[in-house]
Amino acid sequence: xxxxxxxxxxxxxIGAGLAVIAGIGPGVGQGIAAGHAAAAVGRNPxxxxxxTSTMLLGQAVAETTxxxxxxxxxxxxxxxxxVP
Amino acid sequence: MxxxxxxxxxxxxxxxxxxxxxxLFGQTVWITTTHVCVLIVMLVIIGFCIAAxxxxxxxxxxxxxxQNIVELVVEMLDNMVGGVMGKYAVGFRNYIGTIFIFIxxxxxxxxxxxxxxxxxxxxxxxxxxxxxVTIHFNKFKHQKVKGVIRGLCDPWPIWAPINVIGDVAVPxxxxxxxxxxxLSGVVMMALVYGLLAKxxxxxxAALHVYFDLFSGAIxxxxxxxxxxxxxxxxxxxx
Numbered sequence: 001x002x003x004x005x006x007x008x009x010x011x012x013x014i015g016a017g018l019a020v021i022a023g024i025g026p027g028v029g030q031g032i033a034a035g036h037a038a039a040a041v042g043r044n045p046x047x048x049x050x051x052t053s054t055m056l057l058g059q060a061v062a063e064t065t066x067x068x069x070x071x072x073x074x075x076x077x078x079x080x081x082x083v084p
Numbered sequence: 085m086x087x088x089x090x091x092x093x094x095x096x097x098x099x100x101x102x103x104x105x106x107x108l109f110g111q112t113v114w115i116t117t118t119h120v121c122v123l124i125v126m127l128v129i130i131g132f133c134i135a136a137x138x139x140x141x142x143x144x145x146x147x148x149x150x151q152n153i154v155e156l157v158v159e160m161l162d163n164m165v166g167g168v169m170g171k172y173a174v175g176f177r178n179y180i181g182t183i184f185i186f187i188x189x190x191x192x193x194x195x196x197x198x199x200x201x202x203x204x205x206x207x208x209x210x211x212x213x214x215x216x217v218t219i220h221f222n223k224f225k226h227q228k229v230k231g232v233i234r235g236l237c238d239p240w241p242i243w244a245p246i247n248v249i250g251d252v253a254v255p256x257x258x259x260x261x262x263x264x265x266x267l268s269g270v271v272m273m274a275l276v277y278g279l280l281a282k283x284x285x286x287x288x289a290a291l292h293v294y295f296d297l298f299s300g301a302i303x304x305x306x307x308x309x310x311x312x313x314x315x316x317x318x319x320x321x322x
Contacts, residue, residue, distance in 0.1 A: 053305075056305070057305070060305075060306040061310075063261070064260070064261045067264035067268070068260070070264055070268055071260065071267075074267070
């Protein structure tokens with residue numbers, strides 16, 4: 001059975017779209033981190049700068065899994081590893 | 085086919101380009117835009133360093149503007165490293181300060197029309213490898229061979245392969261995080277300027293502030309913070 005290039009490109013685009021769904025996880029995680037940081041600042045406004053920097057560090061680390069999905073999408077769209 | 089989108093898609097350009105090729109041991113090697121941009125960033129840093137050196141040699145009692153800036157930068161980096169690494173900070177202020185300034189300037193160089201060098205996996209992977217070597221050098225130096233083996237067999241000896249995978253994943257995840265963040269900014273800006281060229285007048289400045297300044301600064305901070313945490317972890321003996 002033979003597939004032509006356009007079919008593979010279309011499937012790669014669908015795969016790229018599916019890979020970007022990985023962004024849901026970091027979105028939820030960063031939201032939880034931001035919510036807890038807001039609660040912490042509300043309880044102790046003096047520690048605002050410490051809380052903010054800790055929150056940003058944690059969010060940036062949590063973002064990694066979403067970025068892996070983004071990388072897969074980029075590879076599928078622009079490097080086209082599946083096209084013979 | 086949507087002609088409009090496809091035609092304007094021809095202007096989208098965020099790839100690394102070759103500038104000129106040369107032969108090395110029978111292989112064709114390319115000088116790419118990344119090399120050129122790294123060189124420009126390095127020249128800017130070297131120029132700043134020469135100026136800072138001159139100003140610090142003739143340091144005045146009442147500091148001028150430039151001396152103030154230099155002192156501010158050095159003090160900020162010193163406090164950051166000292167705050168995280170504590171008593172192990174002594175030997176690492178130079179290293180962490182250097183990679184901090186280099187990554188920060190690389191990330192925000194997108195503002196000045198360069199393609200950020202950190203949007204090339206070759207650059208970030210080199211930074212990750214440097215961190216990896218530093219971590220393991222310090223691990224062997226402080227914990228000795230016995231401590232390293234004990235760390236590998238942490239809960240039980242059968243756990244060793246998983247610990248090895250965890251060690252190898254550190255530089256890869258560090259470098260991929262930096263690379264993918266900056267690359268996503270580069271791609272977004274290229275899409276905005278390529279597809280919306282007719283109406284991209286002033287508002288892309290806001291996107292530049294987010295993708296280049298904010299994201300770049302945060303990722304620089306995260307890279308240095310994680311490097312410091314890992315090194316402190318490697319230095320700590322039981």
